[in-house]
Amino acid sequence: MSVLDKFVPKTKCCACETPLSLEHVNGICLLKEATWKFPVWGNILVKVWGLAVAFVCDECVRKKAVIKFAVEWIGDEVKYHPLVQLKDVDPKVFEPLARLDPTFQQRSYGIGG
Numbered sequence: 001m002s003v004l005d006k007f008v009p010k011t012k013c014c015a016c017e018t019p020l021s022l023e024h025v026n027g028i029c030l031l032k033e034a035t036w037k038f039p040v041w042g043n044i045l046v047k048v049w050g051l052a053v054a055f056v057c058d059e060c061v062r063k064k065a066v067i068k069f070a071v072e073w074i075g076d077e078v079k080y081h082p083l084v085q086l087k088d089v090d091p092k093v094f095e096p097l098a099r100l101d102p103t104f105q106q107r108s109y110g111i112g113g
């Protein structure tokens with residue numbers, strides 16, 4: 001059983017709070033510091049790691065719904081961390097990536113923000 005198989009059925013959408021389905025999982029990379037170990041994301045090119053992740057349903061992706069929580073998976077438990085309680089990450093840490101791809105800064109970085 002994969003980590004997604006284990007946790008996604010227990011996880012609710014971080015925007016509308018309906019239960020998620022394993023058929024289509026939308027992981028959203030947030031510009032917030034995670035205070036936990038898993039799941040997190042990062043970028044090895046700019047040496048940034050430990051940023052928070054949210055999971056949202058297809059409908060909330062379509063609506064660009066506002067994300068309320070980031071998710072922590074620990075043991076068998078899902079914990080939800082309100083975004084307002086998490087520290088912001090300065091998007092400037094990703095500026096070196098603009099040198100690799102000139103269109104980088106023109107694109108959107110997800111939903112809800």
Ligand SMILES: [Zn+2]
Binds near residue numbers: 016057058
């Ligand atoms: Zn939703």
